[in-house]
Amino acid sequence: MMTRHxxxxxxxxSGKTSFAERLALxxxxxxxYLATANMLDDEMRDRVRSHQAGRGERFTTIEEPVELSHMIIKAGATHDVILVDCLTLWITNLLIASEDVATAVSExxxxxxxxxxxxxxxxSNEVGLGIVPDNAMARTFRDLAGSAHQRLGEICDDVYFVAAGLPLTMKGDAPQMPS
Incomplete structure (x- = not known):
């Protein structure tokens, strides 16, 4: 059987994480569930706890904010599907760590x-649909995320855009999901 990323x-x-969880299950x-969030403040800790509670025990949670490729390979030894949430937090973590985002995306x-x-x-969050950010750092982030999405969209077999909880198939097969 072919593995379709x-x-x-x-x-x-938008409902993208809930949709991705249903796909994974x-x-x-x-x-x-490979989580990239860094819990740097109380609000983010509360968000993470809420997400974990919503998932329950259906997923094994793995936390890795930077070494995404390595952790995907490691998780593949014991899991048949790996949900990565989310790439924009991962890109943020790379920027904060002064890592080369383009190189990490290539990896x-x-x-x-x-x-x-x-x-x-x-x-991942689609951040390029709004106004042009008013500062260089935000524009750099938007550009890096957009470039990453383009590169990943090219190699992934299926690409979906979710708005109002509804998935739009951009590439590949339409998901067969219960209503």
Whole structure:
């Protein structure tokens, strides 16, 4: 069976993570949830706890804010589907750590191209639909995220855009989801 990697894009609170979770649960029996969030303040800790509570015990949670490619390979040894949430937090973490985002994205693309041990579902915020940011750092972030999405969209078999909880198939097969 061919492993089909997937990219799920959408705005904040669009329903993209819930959609990706449903895809993951339908795709495998041993799903991992690879979380990239750094819990730097109380509000973010509350968000993470809420997300974890909503997932319950359906997923094995793995936390890795920077070394995404390495952790995907490691998780593939024991899981048949890996949901990565989210790439924009990962890019933020790379920027904060003064890492080269373009190189990390290239490494991720190379990993996904060769990786067949498990299906990988990537979740990311589409940040390029609004106004042009008013500062250089925000514009750099938007540009890096947009470039990453383009590169990943090219190599992923399925790409979805979620708005108002509704998925739009941009590339690949329409998901067969219960209503």
């Amino acid at each position: 997937c990219l799920v894009l959408g705005g904040a609170r 339908r795709a495998g029996s041993r799903p991992a 991720l693309c190379a990993t996904l191209t060769e990786f067949k041990a498990a299906k990988v579902i990537l979740v």
